[in-house]
Amino acid sequence: MQALTDVNRLIALRKWQDRAFIAVGAGCTALGVLALAALLIKLAVDGLPFISYRFLTSRPSELFPDSAGILTPIIGTLAVVVVTFFAAVPLGVATAVYLEEYARKNWLTDLIEINISNLAGVPSITFGLLGYWFFCTLLGLKPVVFVGGLTLAILVLPIIIVTTREALRTIPSSIREAAYAAGATKWQVIRYHLLPYSLGGILTGTIIALSRAIGETAPLIALGAGGFVPDPPPGPLSSRFPFINFAWLQKPFMALPTLMFNWTDNPNVMFRQKAAAIGLVLIVLTLSLNAVAIVIRYRIRKRIKW
């Protein structure tokens, strides 16, 4: 009888332990979500009153906080991200294809793998210093749009490589073998089968990479692009023959996060409040891009059953 009550007590204790841990775990998870909510609410409260059409479409100012807008950094960020996209996506996808489809198991492949994993962990500010040294010291360039874009491209390269590799890895080898059996060459298999099938994964990685590029501040500051630039780079369209020009690539720029950084420690209260408005724009941009990526990933996982 004594033994039975002991066992019952033990069972009760074990059940209680489970329930207690569930409470703690749910609490911690809720804490994380609450932190995100607090961040969003704080930014909305501080920044939303300043968001207006005029704020989004007028140029920033160092002197007049009332009329200062964020047209210049919006266009600057957009221009930089376009460069980042065209540099990082081909390079990242090609690297991923090489590592998954071509690379043999040897020391060179191992070296490349370790190297990419290390690049993913290098502090982002180091890439800014690298960009500064390479483009500004060695090549004598100013920190202009394409310099900023290429620097951020190095930063997001590992993200694209990793997601593309994951997408390629989920394609079963039967697909490759079937294509080879039909007489396709390796490049044809990659071009007509592997790349189209992994497009969803590549797209997810690209979106996450670009959202990261939009929010990065430290590398741009280390690059020397943290200063104040009043005018946005010119548009790419022109009225004369090729109708497109690349002058914008060589113009100095200001990005949304760097302007936010400058305004955050501005002595003027109004600038500090407008920093919150930029923060709101940034967070809405990055979170919605990430949400799109999550939805795409979810739909791929649901739809494709090999």
Place this chain on the structure above:
Amino acid sequence: MSEASPKFVRLRPRSFGDAARRAWRERREAAVKWLFFAAAFSSILITLGIVCFLFSESIPFFRNVSLREFLTATEWSPRDEDHPRFGILTLAAATFTTTAIALAVAIPIGTVVALYLSEFAPHLVRESLKPALELLSAVPTVVYGYFAIQFVAPILRWFRPELPDYSMLSAGLVMGIMIIPYISSLSEDAMRSVPMLLREGSYALGANRVITALRVVVPSAFSGIGAAYILGISRAIGETMIVAVAAGNQSLFTFNPLNAAQTITAYIAQASKGDTAHGGIAYQSRFAAGLMLFLMTIAFNLIGYWLRRRYHKAN
């Protein structure tokens, strides 16, 4: 009866065109392969570039400042015209303190969240909360910096009214929030890949879910969890904007979280923002600080890589 043995019939005679086409095809295949290899190899060039510039730009610095002073002095005053002092320990102490605070937040919370999502949460809860938490790492860090000075610091001041506007405590806490998803997400992946058989064996012996989680799942997923922690440490050391905005940018040798101080990363950002004259010693000190930062993070990155690899091999 003897039937004619089947013959392979050449429908179209092999012609010069086929050979040329094949040769062209082979050349194209080789070219494509080399192109892909070049892309993969360029990542090595990037790392070489980093190592190259960090050392080459630091050498002039170490001609002026002895390695001994750099590693042992506890004062960092690069802008002092008469007696500039370059003791990296000053900045490293702040990096250490903010990292320690961040990890004190992120490791317990991240691990508990991972255990909860992997072992206890219903499917729907996990599928919706995991991406929600991952959004925490998508927030631009400069926004976190704003959050630290405008939201977290005022709240902390309720408890300690003497806390300054800028402190390592508020920066470190917010950095911890940022790092939670890095730790929870990777650890959860590792825990989920622990085979169900191990859990069932543990239940069969009469263990409950908590004991199974702590005594069976955590040890089996140890390398993956370790890799997650290492990634968190590396992120915390390299994080720039939160500390640049919220930790106060004061070069002070201190481990007290209630003080304002400047981390290695925050110094690089500050020195890059001001127009330091090219070639001056303050300009070079940026690269010496960058070298220090790179050496610190690469050590953790390599340990993390090794742990991840062990965990992938085990599965």
